[in-house]
Amino acid sequence: MIVVQPIPLAAIKEHSLSIFPDECCGFLFGFEQSDGTRIISKIEKVNNSKDGDKRRRFEITGRDYMLAEKFALENDFLLLGIYHSHPNHPAIPSEHDRVAAQPYFSYIIVSVMQGQIDHIRSWQLNDASQFEEEIFSPVQLNQSI
């Protein structure tokens, strides 16, 4: 399960809407509980560096990635994954997403339909390099906010 705390979740939604109809992207930081639940407590927006059609593609530069790993190490976070948006498209990973995906990472996808957040889903590669959906929750079940 992946839990995104309210402030980072609001930031992901805001980023997805502000960049629409292009794809946005960013980093997910947080920690893992002993039961494997991932808690996302911070996100970092990053520039979609894709040359060409940003309405259906995103790319993150190596330099931005390097800085994200350093930020995580220096601030006792784990870099747990990537979020990106699918403008006017369901939050289902494409073959292009799958081929470029990293093991271990969570991939949160935000579906933005006609300028409105439609739904959010999260995915992880399994050992056969296929995406499996992970349970996505905006808050932890035992968490009071």
Added chain:
Amino acid sequence: MATVIIPTPLRKFTNQTARLQVEAGTVGEIIDRITLDFPELKKHLLDQQGGIRSFVNIFAGDDDIRDLQKEKTPVNNSTVISIVPAIAGGKH
């Protein structure tokens, strides 16, 4: 010894170690050393010809080694090497 920062997706192959200290003179020697010590890293870092995979970027400090001397880029005790996976995707 140079410091190597292992990205989170590859830490399961380094016993969850985020930073490795490696005695080496070049980036190529560092890659040789860590793939020897952690053999499961090899298929994620190297292609079948033994070169660095196109999906993997190696930074020495703030610079991509492709802009320096590639695997022959020299390192010293203060060099920080970052292994950086390519991150991309898109809806279709």
